[in-house]
Amino acid sequence: MPDLDFEIISADVKPYAAAPTIDFKLRISNAVEGEEVYAAALKTQVRIEAVYRKYDDETKKRLLEVFGKPERWGETLKSLFWKSITIPVPRFTGQTVIEFPLECNEDMTAAIGKYMHSLKDGDIPLAFIFNGSIFYKGAQKNVQVTPLPWEKETSYRLPVSVWNDLMDAYFPEGKWLRVPKNVFDKLYVYKSKSAFPTMNLCLESLIDEGLKKVQNGKEQEL
Numbered sequence: 001m002p003d004l005d006f007e008i009i010s011a012d013v014k015p016y017a018a019a020p021t022i023d024f025k026l027r028i029s030n031a032v033e034g035e036e037v038y039a040a041a042l043k044t045q046v047r048i049e050a051v052y053r054k055y056d057d058e059t060k061k062r063l064l065e066v067f068g069k070p071e072r073w074g075e076t077l078k079s080l081f082w083k084s085i086t087i088p089v090p091r092f093t094g095q096t097v098i099e100f101p102l103e104c105n106e107d108m109t110a111a112i113g114k115y116m117h118s119l120k121d122g123d124i125p126l127a128f129i130f131n132g133s134i135f136y137k138g139a140q141k142n143v144q145v146t147p148l149p150w151e152k153e154t155s156y157r158l159p160v161s162v163w164n165d166l167m168d169a170y171f172p173e174g175k176w177l178r179v180p181k182n183v184f185d186k187l188y189v190y191k192s193k194s195a196f197p198t199m200n201l202c203l204e205s206l207i208d209e210g211l212k213k214v215q216n217g218k219e220q221e222l
Contacts, residue, residue, distance in 0.1 A: 001146055002134050003031040004040075008126075008156035009097070013166045020104045020170040026087070026128075029095040040137040045108065046082040046102065049155070052125040056175035062118035066111050079127070080111055086132075109178050112139055116163055117175075120125040123157040131152075194195060197222065 014021040029125045030037060055063065060070045067076045087100045109111040116124070130152045138144040187202065191194075196202040 001144075002035060002037055002136050004037075004058050004134065004148065004152065005029045005031065006128065006130055006152060006154040007190070008128060008154055010130050011156065011158055011162055013169055014101060015169065017101070017103075020106075020166050021101045022098050022104060022158075022166060023101055023157075025097055025099050027088070027095060028089060034093065036093045036137045037089070038091050038137065040132060040134045040148070042087040042089060042148070043084065044129050044131075045084050047129065048080040048082055048112070049125040049127050050080055050115065051077050051120060059118055059120070063115065066114050066118070082112055082126075085150070091109065104163075106171075106175065107178060114188070119160045119163075121160055123159050124163065126156045126158055128156065130184050134189060148200040154168045155173060 005028070007029075008024055009027050010025045012023050014023045028040075050067075060073075063106065066080075067073055067078075083102075085100070085102065087098070088098070089098060106116060129150060130148055131150050132148045133142055133143050133145055136149055187199070190206075191199060191202040192203070194202065196205065
């Protein structure tokens with residue numbers, strides 16, 4: 001019966017994909033010498049193990065919406081579920097290296113997007129937890145199938161620079177902001193009536209006006 005071990009050995013930006021994608025290389029080793037694995041279907045859960053890295057004061061401020069105030073991080077700083085994917089594994093004996101894609105986004109309405117955006121350097125501690133089915137050649141040369149237990153996992157520290165390169169490659173000089181349809185409709189009407197040539201200039205004007213009001217309010221309080 002196969003006894004598989006897993007190791008992520010690299011991660012790179014996948015160019016020209018339909019969506020932002022990171023290509024991971026996964027080494028799979030079978031501890032049973034000479035045993036042939038016909039195939040495997042790995043159900044893989046990817047998690048961010050946020051507790052396994054350090055955060056400076058500025059980063060803690062940016063992570064306020066994700067984990068709350070730093071003084072409560074002893075209770076609130078936990079791992080974040082990223083996504084589940086299925087990884088097909090072809091036939092191999094001994095060990096093999098396969099490449100699998102992980103589609104990404106920087107949705108600022110979700111905890112994952114906020115977390116990624118808040119990190120400026122260092123790395124992102126990831127955990128890959130594997131489950132699924134393994135098809136292998138039994139002692140009688142027949143096909144056998146066995147489940148892969150959930151305790152099979154591996155970790156990988158994804159450089160923040162890889163994430164930044166990914167976002168820069170697919171959204172150069174841009175960030176996605178999701179708003180409700182009724183808010184967008186109001187913004188569109190405001191842009192049309194104000195004759196701004198682009199939505200960016202419209203937003204900049206509104207932000208500048210809002211900041212002036214906040215500053216004036218603070219000055220009046222003083």
